[in-house]
Amino acid sequence: MPKKDIYHDTVKTALLKDGWTITHDPLKLEIGKKELFIDLGAEQLIGAARAEQKIAVEIKSFIGRSDIDDLEKALGQYTLYYDVLEDLEPDRELYLAIKDLVFSNLFEEPIGQVLLRKKRLKLIVFNPTQEVISRWIP
Numbered sequence: 001m002p003k004k005d006i007y008h009d010t011v012k013t014a015l016l017k018d019g020w021t022i023t024h025d026p027l028k029l030e031i032g033k034k035e036l037f038i039d040l041g042a043e044q045l046i047g048a049a050r051a052e053q054k055i056a057v058e059i060k061s062f063i064g065r066s067d068i069d070d071l072e073k074a075l076g077q078y079t080l081y082y083d084v085l086e087d088l089e090p091d092r093e094l095y096l097a098i099k100d101l102v103f104s105n106l107f108e109e110p111i112g113q114v115l116l117r118k119k120r121l122k123l124i125v126f127n128p129t130q131e132v133i134s135r136w137i138p
Helices: 008-017 067-088 100-107 110-117
Strands: 021-024 027-031 034-038 040-046 051-059 092-099 123-127 132-137
Touching: 008 021, 008 040, 008 051, 008 123, 008 132, 021 027, 027 067, 034 051, 034 067, 051 067, 067 092, 067 100, 067 110, 092 100, 100 110, 100 123, 100 132
Parallel strands: 051 092, 092 123
Antiparallel strands: 021 040, 027 034, 040 051, 123 132
């Protein structure tokens, strides 16, 4: 099993505060003889019909030498998880969780705007000090 990200417990707490139930920690995906581990699986009841919304959350701290290098690695992992999750659990949406400072440093810049405009990924932006979700970007 992989090592937990330094913000793992922070994001878990933020999701709980936002009304989510953590169902998997981590969410294990088996494809052939390979296993993948997405950091968290969560569910939330929504609307009058009491329908269930399911998500998978991959948490990234972006503490490497370069934000761009960290972004490239995160996008590769996100793409792999997205494609496998789509086959194994198509009712679950994948999100990448990043702290608010990473969002402002990357996704408020042109490179991040391209990714958001082209809908390459979904983001959960969290405040690590307050342990809350500051924005959802579907």
